[in-house]
Amino acid sequence: MSGEDDRSRKNKAVSGFVKELVLFMANSRLYEATHPRVQETMDRARAEKEKYFQEFGGKSFSLGVAGDFLVFQGEPLLGVSISAVDFIGGLAARGLTGLSFSRGLDAQDLQALCTFLSGTPAGPPDQALANKELADLGCHNIRVLRKSPDGPRPEGAVATAGPGEEGGSEPAGASSQHFAVDLAAEGALPAYQGMISYLQRQGVRVSRGEALEVSLGRKCVEKVRETMRRDSPGLFRLARYDQYDPMALGHSAGVCLLCLRLGEGLLEREEDIVRLGLAGLVHDIGNNRLPFDIFMSQEKLDSSQWVTVEKHCDYGAEILATADEVDSWLVAAAFGHHRAPAGEEGYPQALPGCPISTIARLVKICDIFEALTAPRSHRRAFTPVEAYRLMLDMGEQLDRGLLKRFISLIGIYPVGYTVMLTDGREALVVAQGDRPECPQVLTEGAGDRICIASGTGRGGPGIMALVEGDRAPAANPV
Numbered sequence: 001m002s003g004e005d006d007r008s009r010k011n012k013a014v015s016g017f018v019k020e021l022v023l024f025m026a027n028s029r030l031y032e033a034t035h036p037r038v039q040e041t042m043d044r045a046r047a048e049k050e051k052y053f054q055e056f057g058g059k060s061f062s063l064g065v066a067g068d069f070l071v072f073q074g075e076p077l078l079g080v081s082i083s084a085v086d087f088i089g090g091l092a093a094r095g096l097t098g099l100s101f102s103r104g105l106d107a108q109d110l111q112a113l114c115t116f117l118s119g120t121p122a123g124p125p126d127q128a129l130a131n132k133e134l135a136d137l138g139c140h141n142i143r144v145l146r147k148s149p150d151g152p153r154p155e156g157a158v159a160t161a162g163p164g165e166e167g168g169s170e171p172a173g174a175s176s177q178h179f180a181v182d183l184a185a186e187g188a189l190p191a192y193q194g195m196i197s198y199l200q201r202q203g204v205r206v207s208r209g210e211a212l213e214v215s216l217g218r219k220c221v222e223k224v225r226e227t228m229r230r231d232s233p234g235l236f237r238l239a240r241y242d243q244y245d246p247m248a249l250g251h252s253a254g255v256c257l258l259c260l261r262l263g264e265g266l267l268e269r270e271e272d273i274v275r276l277g278l279a280g281l282v283h284d285i286g287n288n289r290l291p292f293d294i295f296m297s298q299e300k301l302d303s304s305q306w307v308t309v310e311k312h313c314d315y316g317a318e319i320l321a322t323a324d325e326v327d328s329w330l331v332a333a334a335f336g337h338h339r340a341p342a343g344e345e346g347y348p349q350a351l352p353g354c355p356i357s358t359i360a361r362l363v364k365i366c367d368i369f370e371a372l373t374a375p376r377s378h379r380r381a382f383t384p385v386e387a388y389r390l391m392l393d394m395g396e397q398l399d400r401g402l403l404k405r406f407i408s409l410i411g412i413y414p415v416g417y418t419v420m421l422t423d424g425r426e427a428l429v430v431a432q433g434d435r436p437e438c439p440q441v442l443t444e445g446a447g448d449r450i451c452i453a454s455g456t457g458r459g460g461p462g463i464m465a466l467v468e469g470d471r472a473p474a475a476n477p478v
Contacts, residue, residue: 007073013052014061014072017101018080020045021110022087028114030204037292042110053103062145064098065091068189071098079241081189083249085197090117095125102141112139188234191227194220195253195281203288212285212323214278214330221277225260225270233430233442236416248284251370256281258366258410265409266362276362279333283363286316286334310347313338329359336360337367341399361399365391365406368398383466384414412437418467421450426467437463 024041031038052061061072065088069076081088091098099113115137116130123129130144198220202212228235239254259280263273287295290312294305301309316334320326336356339346350356356364372387382390388407391398411432413419419427419441427441427450438452441463452463 015080017048060102062100094121098145105141109141112137188231192238199249214323214325254370286312289315332357333363337364421461423461
């Protein structure tokens with residue numbers, strides 16, 4: 001097995017551990033330490049840790065922090081960095097560069113780490129004091145990595161691993177990840193992380209019976225909108241990572257981006273574009289009221305369980321109708337995004353003859369497209385063209401006029417996808433052109449921006465195909 005394959009496998013194994021660690025931290029904020037959900041995610045994190053050491057050996061491994069990224073072996077772990085906002089933020093608040101995890105990691109260590117990262121720093125950054133604080137909390141198998149001897153670390157710097165540790169001190173960003181890291185570094189990642197963080201924290205609030213903070217959601221979407229103006233490809237590229245999404249937060253973020261893109265083409269007022277984006281972001285907020293075992297189930301649900309799942313629309317409307325700010329668009333989207341336009345089919349049940357709102361119709365189209373073009377445990381992701389065909393075949397379930405407008409705005413090759421050109425080069429779709437099949441692309445390496453011409457023989461390259469496996473870039477899939 002090549003060194004690159006081994007490196008990728010290690011990255012994937014560590015990412016599996018971080019994913020479960022992030023879920024454990026989220027559950028710890030919501031439940032007591034003895035709650036089954038806390039114990040379950042803690043056990044899964046320890047199991048992922050054990051799998052790593054069984055396969056690769058060693059005494060420990062280290063995770064560094066570089067800006068908004070978690071870093072392992074000198075490479076950013078983009079997928080898990082998206083959802084690890086609180087983990088990264090907890091270290092950044094203390095001015096720390098990373099952590100080392102030893103093979104003996106146990107439940108007490110993880111509980112202590114959660115307490116440590118959620119607490120308020122007692123003073124300025126200090127490795128020795130931080131390690132003492134961890135030890136006082138009963139943590140003996142996690143330690144803080146040493147600070148950079150040169151003061152604040154430069155952009156892309158990586159915490160250095162100690163003797164016997166897996167980690168490394170290579171510059172971050174060794175892999176291009178089909179443009180994804182480069183684009184995210186320009187500002188897309190913080191905005192995208194902001195959506196995931198907002199959904200995580202508001203999920204905790206509504207699960208506790210507290211009011212949803214719509215005002216914070218609006219600020220979050222405004223930041224996304226601002227970022228979209230300068231780096232739309234970076235945002236849509238981040239939305240195509242599926243490894244970080246155990247709670248379907250990435251789905252809601254993707255729907256938000258699609259709603260914003262659709263709003264650009266349909267709405268005149270910036271305020272309304274943001275409202276539509278926010279409606280997409282919170283359309284599934286009712287999922288937080290569903291039983292955990294049903295919502296997180298990897299098995300096929302029975303009829304009674306589906307009845308329970310369908311209640312998320314009612315729950316979402318109730319949550320948004322009692323939020324700190326009540327917006328009729330948000331309530332309508334949460335309630336109606338599984339109904340047919342005429343209001344006669346779908347769920348939840350409504351009064352006969354009551355059609356669903358235009359906002360709910362728009363969000364429904366974005367919701368279905370995002371779901372179809374994302375992989376599931378039982379199937380691969382559909383290509384955009386395949387998704388469009390399925391949606392057109394849905395007949396009266398979707399508003400045909402709005403669907404055709406959606407296809408023209410999103411295109412055959414949506415922004416954020418990687419394509420293979422007829423001259424053999426790979427390119428990133430960065431904008432739509434005059435026709436759905438003729439986008440603007442950015443070539444790898446040279447960075448040439450090309451407007452794809454319709455047909456062949458127009459003096460420039462055409463698009464041969466989407467890059468296979470585009471949703472999980474081969475260079476560093478985690």
